[in-house]
Amino acid sequence: MRYSTALTILILSLSLLLIASCRNREHNQEEAQIINDSIPPLGFWEEDYHIAEGKVKNGDTFSGLMGRLGMETSRAIALANACDSCFDVRKLRAGNSIKAYSDTVSGRLEYAVYSVDKTHQVIFSCGDSLGVWTYTKPIETHRKYADVTISSSLWNDMSASGSSPLLILSLSDVYAWTVDFFGLQKNDRFRVIYQEKSCEGALIGIDTIYFAAFSRDGKDLYAIMYDQGDGGNIYWDEKGGSMRRAFLKAPLEFKRISSGFSYKRKHPVTGQIKPHTAVDYAAPTGTPVVSIGDGTVISVGWAGGGGNTVKIRHNSEYVTSYMHLSKYASGIKNGVRVSQGQVIGYVGATGTATGPHLDFRVYKNGTAINPLTMDSPSAEPIQEENLVALDSVFVIYKAELDSLTALGDNAQSNDVL
Numbered sequence: 001m002r003y004s005t006a007l008t009i010l011i012l013s014l015s016l017l018l019i020a021s022c023r024n025r026e027h028n029q030e031e032a033q034i035i036n037d038s039i040p041p042l043g044f045w046e047e048d049y050h051i052a053e054g055k056v057k058n059g060d061t062f063s064g065l066m067g068r069l070g071m072e073t074s075r076a077i078a079l080a081n082a083c084d085s086c087f088d089v090r091k092l093r094a095g096n097s098i099k100a101y102s103d104t105v106s107g108r109l110e111y112a113v114y115s116v117d118k119t120h121q122v123i124f125s126c127g128d129s130l131g132v133w134t135y136t137k138p139i140e141t142h143r144k145y146a147d148v149t150i151s152s153s154l155w156n157d158m159s160a161s162g163s164s165p166l167l168i169l170s171l172s173d174v175y176a177w178t179v180d181f182f183g184l185q186k187n188d189r190f191r192v193i194y195q196e197k198s199c200e201g202a203l204i205g206i207d208t209i210y211f212a213a214f215s216r217d218g219k220d221l222y223a224i225m226y227d228q229g230d231g232g233n234i235y236w237d238e239k240g241g242s243m244r245r246a247f248l249k250a251p252l253e254f255k256r257i258s259s260g261f262s263y264k265r266k267h268p269v270t271g272q273i274k275p276h277t278a279v280d281y282a283a284p285t286g287t288p289v290v291s292i293g294d295g296t297v298i299s300v301g302w303a304g305g306g307g308n309t310v311k312i313r314h315n316s317e318y319v320t321s322y323m324h325l326s327k328y329a330s331g332i333k334n335g336v337r338v339s340q341g342q343v344i345g346y347v348g349a350t351g352t353a354t355g356p357h358l359d360f361r362v363y364k365n366g367t368a369i370n371p372l373t374m375d376s377p378s379a380e381p382i383q384e385e386n387l388v389a390l391d392s393v394f395v396i397y398k399a400e401l402d403s404l405t406a407l408g409d410n411a412q413s414n415d416v417l
Helices: 002-037 062-068 073-083 154-160 166-174 384-407 409-413
Strands: 050-055 097-102 109-115 120-125 131-136 140-149 189-199 202-216 219-225 256-259 262-266 273-276 279-282 288-290 295-302 308-313 318-328 343-347 357-364 367-369
Touching (some): 062 073, 140 154, 140 384, 154 166, 166 202, 189 384, 202 384, 295 318, 308 343
Antiparallel strands (some): 050 097, 097 109, 109 120, 140 189, 189 202, 202 219, 256 279, 262 273, 279 357, 288 343, 295 308, 318 343, 318 357, 357 367
């Protein structure tokens, strides 16, 4: 009996302690929330100051910029020294925003906030106590769906569908080896499940493409994101084949083909009828040109009418040539190894050319072939032990894509769960 009474008292005591502990924890959480809510994001309350906004000008130095905002030169120099590793004041970028926060009575500059980009800011304390700190704005992610059918151009049709044209760049990365973005045809179709990032309601980038389908003439080319964790390729077709190939489809970003592969073409400068065993890509001077595959540079120099030219041997069969370059990329010289996608030069109009463009040629066993129709060998397929998991991912994503496609425009205007 005594033992039972003692046990009851012990249980009641422990219960009271537990209740008290929970109440204390809830109280502490409430206090922490109050403290958190009382800390302004920038380190000060913006509404307490007069705010003036401007832009960094070409040639601005930090002391000159701060002097324009009302700070003495000696104090601006001291503030620059206080930046230390927090921010390099030599990296002020013309056109970026700078806000000045001044005392509403005296007009004295108290804070200045420099926007590094859309999400990162540097705060300078300019009052009695000099100091520098950084702030990163909250970034939101949204899972989205896009369905675009080509009628005029991918850029226009992507915009008309309500999706960001930034998605084009991500798609061109995924399909760089399998879809010729210079040769898209009317009624070609892209359907994509992806994630985008935004800050304060403004889109700042495409984060991830999870699943995509490119359709032409009733055939679908799927791209499934599946990370094996080996640091390599993460996009596969439904059979486990890599979306990567030995060669990229094009040596520069999405531009215009100005002249195709032909054995009888009238030269725009000389007027002669002769073979043009190349594809010409019209692009602004300075556009980066990349190697379509891993290889070794075998020639760098002037090639007569071809102007500044780089040639790369990729293996025992394939050699590629890049002509009319305005200049070569740093470090490009005979014997240097280059990787797929590495910048080797920049578009120009050197040699015999009517305007800036890239003359791109592919040779197989010494014979020129059409770059737009050549078959590129596949990279390594997915590891066999991951095939079952990939198939499961494919089935789930395809069902979701079909469901979103059935919803039509409503699916594109809202976030996808």
